[in-house]
Amino acid sequence: MAQQLADLRDMEFALFEQFKIDELANHELFADFNKKTIKMIISEARQLAIKELLPTNKPGDEEGCTFESGVVKVPECFHRIYELYCEGEWLAMADDPEVGGGGMPHTVYLAANELFQAANLSFVLYSGLTHGAAKLVETFGTEEQKKTYLKNMLSGKWAGTMLLTEPEAGSDVGALTTVAKKNDDGTYSISGNKIFISGGEHNMTENIIHPVLARIEGAPEGTKGISLFLVPKYRVNEDGSLGEFNDVVCTGIEEKMGLHGNVTASLTLGAKGNCVGTLLGAENKGMSAMFVMMNEERQLVGQQGFSLATAAYISALNYARERIQSAYILKPKDGGVPIIQHPDVRRQLIIMKSYVDALRSLIYFSGTVFDRIKTSDDDQEKYHLERTLEILTPIIKGYITDKTLEVCSHAVQIYGGYGYTKEYPVEQYMRDSRILMIYEGTNGIQALDLFMRKLRMDEGKPFMDFLGRIQKTIDESKGNPVVQNLVPNLQDTLNQYQEVIATLAKAASSDKVLEAVSQATPLLEITGDLVSAWMLLWRANVAAKALEENPKKKDIEFYNGQIKTAEFFISSVLPVTMGKMNSVIAMNPAIVEISEAGFGGL
């Protein structure tokens, strides 16, 4: 039977066959989570996603959020599903049981969340932000702060957000002007204007806890003078009950291209001089603290993109199997056939599939790294894993969300005219996806992060280790008769990639720094292509071995599909990647040299 949202067989393939996450149960931390339990958890998540969240996706888009007399309302149908979501204790499923979490492996959370986000991204974003904010409290909070906020946030009783952006401080966070003035009791009076705050104000929870970036009076300019504060919408009394309104006023919400069910608020703090916050972490260390959340959020954004991509792929695939249109090209006199038989539709489907498969693996891989950091007691290994996660972050955020738009656009195309209408879900996926390339650091910022920081951190050693991991998969594939023909293309790509980063590194430390930096986005794209090919070869390798074990007929189809997908990507996409690498190496300076007036329009 046709599936919805995501291919369960593929999820299980990646989880258990590629990454063997059930082996995590060998560690006491995850001893409760054997394969059967993990399958059950995912099955429950799938039920909730398909039966409850999915039916609210379109109504949520149509109704959107409203702002009247200072009150923000989420789509009416969100209230019920929020209750179900909180009752199921999904929000903190992978958090430490000590703080009220479910203690599951992060990778399992990623799989469950994939289904939730694919079903209704606008909705799940509220709890995603709450989780990130709670993580900040857990990591930097005093005992008092944790006692006051943490449990209620992780249960979903209170929501959380992230207040960074101001009208003149977007990508340049250091330009912010929100001020914190120390009070005699050690609290701070906060005043300023924040914009583009996802979930910044709504009627789904009784309180909203805002981590806020602000500058303490007299602190240095720029990012060095920024501190992090915890600012609740309603103050919390000693006994945990809600106190007075904390002067956090919503002044408006954005009308957007998509993601209509998730409010984007403008907030004014302390207009009446009555907004009080407490310092979270150390003075002037707000940026680095916020980056704890930011990295989680950036990975989450990549995962949001992937979730829309898988939903779009499955929708288009089901449609292509059902929609009858035009004769098969080799039998032009016969009647119409399902459009999945037409080469151009198949081309689009295999492009989509190759990204969806590769990116699912990339995300689960990051999950296993996350989990292994927790289970490892070897400092060297921990260090290595943490660096790997840092390298993966801009790729997950930037590359995945770029590809998401592509995949969603292909889905619209496969539906033809219907795809442009609101009768089918794909146009919404495309609209919803477009913000993902922007928020939590534009993809241009991700590219700079990869190039300027991740490539060279710790003298480039972790990045070389990362490439070594790719080489390992290539080497493992060499002996396999089914996949070894894919090895030369990927090996060439990896070799040329080393050339690319050497060229860029050399330029960056010369007077060609602008030329080098102007190649950051192509570099991110190339890196993503390389990582995708790596994941697909890895998958094909696993599939080829499984085929030797005499699997069931249905599984034979599945495994062969894996091998064909890898073959497509490595043989048909990597040559284009090679072209992109040649372009980067040529490093034409026109981007830098064209004068401002030369862009025209004056």
Next chain:
Amino acid sequence: MAQQLADLRDMEFALFEQFKIDELANHELFADFNKKTIKMIISEARQLAIKELLPTNKPGDEEGCTFESGVVKVPECFHRIYELYCEGEWLAMADDPEVGGGGMPHTVYLAANELFQAANLSFVLYSGLTHGAAKLVETFGTEEQKKTYLKNMLSGKWAGTMLLTEPEAGSDVGALTTVAKKNDDGTYSISGNKIFISGGEHNMTENIIHPVLARIEGAPEGTKGISLFLVPKYRVNEDGSLGEFNDVVCTGIEEKMGLHGNVTASLTLGAKGNCVGTLLGAENKGMSAMFVMMNEERQLVGQQGFSLATAAYISALNYARERIQSAYILKPKDGGVPIIQHPDVRRQLIIMKSYVDALRSLIYFSGTVFDRIKTSDDDQEKYHLERTLEILTPIIKGYITDKTLEVCSHAVQIYGGYGYTKEYPVEQYMRDSRILMIYEGTNGIQALDLFMRKLRMDEGKPFMDFLGRIQKTIDESKGNPVVQNLVPNLQDTLNQYQEVIATLAKAASSDKVLEAVSQATPLLEITGDLVSAWMLLWRANVAAKALEENPKKKDIEFYNGQIKTAEFFISSVLPVTMGKMNSVIAMNPAIVEISEAGFGGL
């Protein structure tokens, strides 16, 4: 001062310096249209576009079209601008004066229409369709039909449409089931259901004339049995006044991702047995007749895309010059600078500019071909020009609209979070643009048209001539010291392109036909890249020569901008095109070989 919609300097560069369209005035047909007159016409169009059409674009998107009790209303603000547009006699500005047209060169119409469409695409689409329908009447109509309809359509008093699609007949027009039954008086009673009819019903004109594809009772199946009929919404009395309602009932309108101001109607013809049409052209020759309109409409769709692309580029460029954010990378301690100084923003702007410049030239070039067909009295030349136009059609429709989405998406990205909001125009451009890849034949259909028909028509001779035209520009550039360094890359690309089409042609006539057909879309993309590079080299060549003439300072900036843009595209984009060509030549069969089940999701 910052411009809007399109760069007037660049329009004039392409019109007068690259294509010398004022030379058309040497022919008696266009004797009235010297440079000064053409400039005046464009200036007037620009006034109307900026002052009247542009302010209605956002309101039109927000209000959309409504359907209540069978009545379709366009956005209220469209009525006034429609009057102005008709008063200005823009609809038929380039048509034969004999039928009420303005007799201007087609290229001038393209330039004016670029401004109108950039200002409000939803609005201009109504008259674009009317024009296409009128062209059908002019070409295939009897004297009676012309007398009844033509003048009122070309003046805009009555609107026109195009009724092809049915629920089960989209790309496969031959599957349509609308029936025409001959009456004793020679008219036909029509009955059937049509969907996705742009401008199919509205309250902007007193009558709407529908060219309808239908099958005469007993006619053969498939496209061979399709005839074309003229079906008015209201019948027309002998004296030209409106008669009774012709049983063309709107049953609903689509809710769409964008293009909200242009209605997409479902129409039921003859539900009460009272819908009468007249045959337009010959029995069973409806498809070829419709293709007269279709080719015009396909070129128009490409131009629609281009118009959104230029509007998006100019918007993003203006924003990038104004928006202050982050320090210049070489002066990190200084304050924020306009974001046009940041390499990643420049990279996006130059990508956008290279497409906008190249595609403007491509469209005007097609216009000059169109005009030269009219002025030529050499049959051999006419034949050659007509074939060129046929070759250009799928490139203009398919490649331009693909690139439009890319350009619009870059514009959203440059605006950052603001780009996703309805406060700025770019998210609408992106939403509006997405249908262009679908309607009037999906871009997959365009790719097949290029590969299966245009490459091989008349034994491939016209296509070889077309490539010869590109070679000519390359050869002309060889002697120019400023641009000759761009020659090798483009020459290599052109040579490899020949290899690509030879490989594909060989495969298509072997048992690899499916593999070959699965490369049709990459081929279209490669062809578009090649044509873009050609246009940009041509431009750079003209600019380099102009620089020798000691131009004004502002023009020096402009011409240098042309050269840098060509340099960027040819040095940084063509290497990627080379990669795409290598991919096509490798022609991996995975697209064909993967089983239907192998796509997963079952």
